[in-house]
Amino acid sequence: MTLTTDPVALNDWYPVAGLGAAPGRTLLLGQEIEIDGAAVRRTDTGAALATREKWGLLFASFGAPEREIFDMAEAAEPDRRFVPCGWFTLRASPLRIVENFLDMAHFPFVHTGILGDEPHTEVPEYRSEIRRDVDEVWATNCTFFQSQIAATESAGDFVQLSYRVPTPFSVVLYRVCPSAPDRLDAIALLMQPMTEVLTRAIPLMWLVDDRSSHTELVRFEQVIFLQDKIIVENQRPLRLPLEPRAEIPTRADGSSIAYRRWLKEKGLRFGTTAGAPLAGTA
């Protein structure tokens, strides 16, 4: 296991631990690192990584990122509930996890009775784009029939969603808040790419919800994420292909096409089929 040589992956920020976590070792971009308090070092050379602290997490980078960690405007709103959901480990490329998060078409089949239900399987037309001014991918004007929507709701309804991809390895969902329709709940999924095909992910939520208990909110997200884990771990090839796909795109693929095009423009190789061959696997 060695550190990737991909400069795009090296020059980005990744969450590696909760603040105040016990000292320990983990993997980042194929390299073993040691975390001790607010310090992060390579275990092979002892070299220190650049670090930042944000949203209760310790972030690290092997390189010199041009940009700081992206902002979440919702984090500054004092009446929000901030709900970190805990780490999940998935045997999947972080890019596959982002793409699955963007995909609404799987809701009725994977999250049956929660985020969707047959026969409500159609993905209405939405807009997807690479926003050049901020260098992010967005999918907007998304609507979908969901059976439960949020921890506060028991009846099904059409939800209004927007998706934002602020970095290749993170993704945010904005959802019109069921209990305050003039505001948006924000759910971010941050990734620690351990290797090209092994990822630790942590969902962070900033919600307008004064009714649900913390446990209810975390459990709602955990159920959904464990359903997604099964799906992303079974996708092949393990790494994300960036070549334009042969099949005719459908509307539901729009955000996926924009995301892959954006990654290809950046020249990202880590976690894609353009990377070095994987030892002993797909």
Ligand SMILES: [Fe+2]
């Ligand atoms: Fe899902």
